Amino acid sequence: MIRRLAPRYLGLLVVIGGLALLPLWVSNPYVLSVLTLAALYAIFASSWDILSGYIGQLNFGHAVFFGAGAYAAGFLGPHLPALLVLPAGAVAAVGFAFLVGVPCLKLRGPYLSLTTLVFPLILERLAFTFRDVTGGEYGITVDPPLSAMGLYLAALALLLATLMVLLAVAESRIGSTFRAIGDDDQAAMAAGVNATRFKLGAFVLGAALAGLGGVLYAYHLRHVGPEIFSLFTSFAIVIMGIVGGMGTILGPALGAFFLTLLGESLREIETFRVLIYSAVLILCVMLFPQGLWGLGRLLSGLARKSGMLGRARIRSR
Amino acid sequence: MTGQGVKPMTAALAVETVTKSFRGLTALSGVSFEVARGEILGVIGPNGAGKTTLFNVVTGFTRPDNGRVELAGEAITGLPPHVIVGRGLARTFQIPRPFKSLTVAEAVAVARASKVGTVIRALGQDHGDMVERVLRLVRLWERRDEGAGTLSQGDLKLLEVARAIATNPALLLLDEPYAGLGPAEMTHLTRVILDLHRAGLTLVVIEHKLRELMKLAQHVVVLHFGEKIADGSPAEVARDPRVLQAYMGGRGASSHA
Numbered sequence: 001m002i003r004r005l006a007p008r009y010l011g012l013l014v015v016i017g018g019l020a021l022l023p024l025w026v027s028n029p030y031v032l033s034v035l036t037l038a039a040l041y042a043i044f045a046s047s048w049d050i051l052s053g054y055i056g057q058l059n060f061g062h063a064v065f066f067g068a069g070a071y072a073a074g075f076l077g078p079h080l081p082a083l084l085v086l087p088a089g090a091v092a093a094v095g096f097a098f099l100v101g102v103p104c105l106k107l108r109g110p111y112l113s114l115t116t117l118v119f120p121l122i123l124e125r126l127a128f129t130f131r132d133v134t135g136g137e138y139g140i141t142v143d144p145p146l147s148a149m150g151l152y153l154a155a156l157a158l159l160l161a162t163l164m165v166l167l168a169v170a171e172s173r174i175g176s177t178f179r180a181i182g183d184d185d186q187a188a189m190a191a192g193v194n195a196t197r198f199k200l201g202a203f204v205l206g207a208a209l210a211g212l213g214g215v216l217y218a219y220h221l222r223h224v225g226p227e228i229f230s231l232f233t234s235f236a237i238v239i240m241g242i243v244g245g246m247g248t249i250l251g252p253a254l255g256a257f258f259l260t261l262l263g264e265s266l267r268e269i270e271t272f273r274v275l276i277y278s279a280v281l282i283l284c285v286m287l288f289p290q291g292l293w294g295l296g297r298l299l300s301g302l303a304r305k306s307g308m309l310g311r312a313r314i315r316s317r
Numbered sequence: 318m319t320g321q322g323v324k325p326m327t328a329a330l331a332v333e334t335v336t337k338s339f340r341g342l343t344a345l346s347g348v349s350f351e352v353a354r355g356e357i358l359g360v361i362g363p364n365g366a367g368k369t370t371l372f373n374v375v376t377g378f379t380r381p382d383n384g385r386v387e388l389a390g391e392a393i394t395g396l397p398p399h400v401i402v403g404r405g406l407a408r409t410f411q412i413p414r415p416f417k418s419l420t421v422a423e424a425v426a427v428a429r430a431s432k433v434g435t436v437i438r439a440l441g442q443d444h445g446d447m448v449e450r451v452l453r454l455v456r457l458w459e460r461r462d463e464g465a466g467t468l469s470q471g472d473l474k475l476l477e478v479a480r481a482i483a484t485n486p487a488l489l490l491l492d493e494p495y496a497g498l499g500p501a502e503m504t505h506l507t508r509v510i511l512d513l514h515r516a517g518l519t520l521v522v523i524e525h526k527l528r529e530l531m532k533l534a535q536h537v538v539v540l541h542f543g544e545k546i547a548d549g550s551p552a553e554v555a556r557d558p559r560v561l562q563a564y565m566g567g568r569g570a571s572s573h574a
Contacts, residue, residue: 176423180416186378187414192402192429192484247418 005171008250009164016160020153032152036220038260039155043162043213045240045252050166051202052238053246054175056182057108061116063234064100064123065093065207069214070224074140075133077218082145086215093211094204101203105196108185120229127226139225142218155216159253162209166249169205178202179247243284245291254292327390329354329488329519330406335374335384337367344370345381346543352488352536354389357510357520359534359551361527363563366540368523369411372490376408377401388488405433407486411493411523413473417466421457421476422448424465425483434485439516447483454509455479470497475506488519495526503529539563 019039023032048062069089076088096119104115127134134140146154169175177198180188185195218224227233236259244255262280266273288295328351337345345367352358360368373379375386377398386394393401416424425448430437440450452458455475460468468476474497481489491510495503503526510533514520524530530537530551537554539547541563547554554560 173426176416176419177427179418180424180427183416183418184414186398187410187416187480188427189378189398190376190402190408190410190414191427191480192399192407192431193427194397194399 005167008167012160012163012250016156020156023149023152029148032148033220034260034264036148036152036155038257039152039159040213040217040220041237041240041256041260042253043155043159044210044237045244045256046163046166046249047206047209047213048237048241049246049249049252050169050178050206051199052241053248053252054170054178054182055199055202056247057199057202058113058238059116059206060113060234060238061100061119062206062210062237063120063229064096064116065210066214066217067120067123067224067228067233068092068096068207069211070218070221070228071127071134071140071214072211073215073218074142074224077142077145086212089215090208090211093207093214097203097207098200101200105199105203117231117234120234121231124226124229127229134226137226139223139227142222142224144219144222146219151216151219155213155220158212158216162213163249163253165209166205170249174198174201182247239281243281243291245288245293245295248291248293251291251293258292327354328352328387329356329389330375330521331385331387331390332371332375333385333387335371335381335386337370337374337379337381337383343543345374347384348540348543348545349384350538350545350548352519352521355514355517355519356535357514357522357533359530359537360521360523360540361525361530361537361554362540365542366563367543368540369492370543371540372408372492372523376406376490399429402429402484402486403431405431405485405487406490407431407481407484407488408490409474409477409481409492409494411496413470413477415465415468415473415476417464419465420462421465421468422452422461424476425451425479428480428483430483430485431487432485434487435517436482436513437485439513439518451479451483454482454512456505471499471502474498475502478506478509482513486518488521489513491520491522491524493523493525495524495529507532 019035022035044062044066048059051057052059069092072089072092073085076085080088100116100119104112107115128136144151177188177193180191181193181195181198188195240255240259241252243259244253245251263277266276284292290298330352333349334347335345335349336347348371360371362368370379374381377393377396377400380395385392388401388404388406391404393404393406416427419427430447437447440454449458452461455478457472457475457479460472465476474494478491478494494506498506507529510520522530522533534551537549537551538545539554539557539560546559546563547557
């Protein structure tokens with residue numbers, strides 16, 4: 001497994017290390033801010049992938065988990081040292097993973113997806129209702145314990161850790177069990193697999209990582225409000241996952257960077273922003289049904305084949 | 318044979334008056350039979366006789382309306398499938414259900430081995446891990462890195478058997494294992510089944526290919542329109558007028574006339 005993962009780990013270290021060194025040359029705070037946001041979205045999209053891409057249970061409510069982390073930062077930030085707020089965010093998210101996961105696990109396919117869609121909407125309403133605690137539509141102001149630069153590096157470090165953990169899980173026997181359940185959960189049960197427990201495990205793992213990211217997200221925005229639970233936020237994650245390539249962990253992270261940077265680069269032409277963004281999305285899905293990551297693998301596969309190097313592998317990861 | 322001396326008469330599997338209907342259509346009606354420890358039981362019957370429903374009830378995929386299933390003397394009725402696998406009862410599916418996004422080796426490695434089975438002991442510890450031993454047994458080791466979904470129909474059937482025996486069962490239910498196999502594959506599968514049987518595995522086999530089944534089974538149960546119409550040795554069953562009538566066509570003497 002280590003040997004199989006080594007090239008991807010190495011690539012990750014190079015790319016994320018390069019991003020970490022970028023401020024040495026680029027001092028524009030706006031660029032730093034956009035890249036921080038992209039890294040956080042990459043954490044959300046890759047942690048979404050372990051349930052949605054591997055088990056194939058499309059989760060439209062991932063915002064519940066990073067929203068829980070963000071609100072944990074809002075509630076606890078003033079009272080706890082920053083290093084304790086992070087695990088608190090993860091714990092809050094895991095709590096919601098059980099809350100959402102247990103009733104949803106009996107459901108399959110579209111029913112699970114529709115149910116997950118409802119949970120962020122409930123939380124959005126609750127944030128409005130309990131305005132004494134949540135600040136209602138104004139939300140809570142969050143005082144970040146880190147400078148913008150510190151936050152950027154923290155987001156990259158968390159992204160690196162997230163991707164390494166998720167890849168290790170995905171390439172282990174647990175990961176093949178996730179895929180087996182996604183392929184045919186009845187056949188998995190016939191092989192002695194407790195499918196319910198694995199689904200809940202994927203929920204919890206994805207939620208914990210998203211919750212950690214959510215804390216940094218609140219620090220980055222210096223604010224947390226009910227809009228974090230909006231449909232748009234959850235759909236944005238799903239789109240990043242699909243465009244990047246589901247079931248690959250690295251693909252959704254790539255999709256998050258691509259779409260965040262695309263969205264920002266279109267800000268100057270505000271009038272056509274949504275139009276161009278949507279057109280690019282449609283083109284991506286039509287031209288690269290396996291996602292950007294699938295496209296990358298295809299190209300490297302072609303290059304390898306033409307170079308007659310290495311043995312072809314079966315899986316289109 | 319540890320722990321088996323306590324109740325020597327306990328059947329490996331006992332099905333008691335199991336009834337199951339789907340929207341008023343009776344798939345199984347009061348079916349009872351026993352599988353003795355160490356035997357190979359054949360289950361035959363025309364299409365729609367309820368054979369697969371019987372497997373689904375026994376393995377926990379379908380809850381019966383009525384009746385009881387006991388595995389080695391313990392009730393398993395209504396338990397979830399993976400728990401029943403953990404108690405040493407495994408099955409294959411009539412139409413192979415491979416894990417398409419896994420390789421052959423990964424698909425077998427997904428199986429969770431029970432602690433009560435006879436297969437791991439039978440395969441010995443001479444070389445390789447469990448996955449390798451199982452795949453060598455069904456002759457799929459050479460294909461271990463191929464996608465499970467890319468195998469030929471015959472290999473898919475063998476993979477189905479491999480995944481089931483990797484759960485280390487004491488009792489294995491095979492649903493039409495020979496369908497789609499070529500003659501050489503059939504001969505090989507028969508040898509695999511007999512080897513596992515000799516090492517202590519109890520088997521229940523649904524099969525249309527009666528010639529193959531008669532090579533294996535010491536005991537045959539015949540289902541027809543959800544009812545058991547015969548139960549005995551292959552020779553007895555083959556002479557039974559109700560069985561002949563069922564196979565000659567027509568609804569004959571049984572219900573639903």
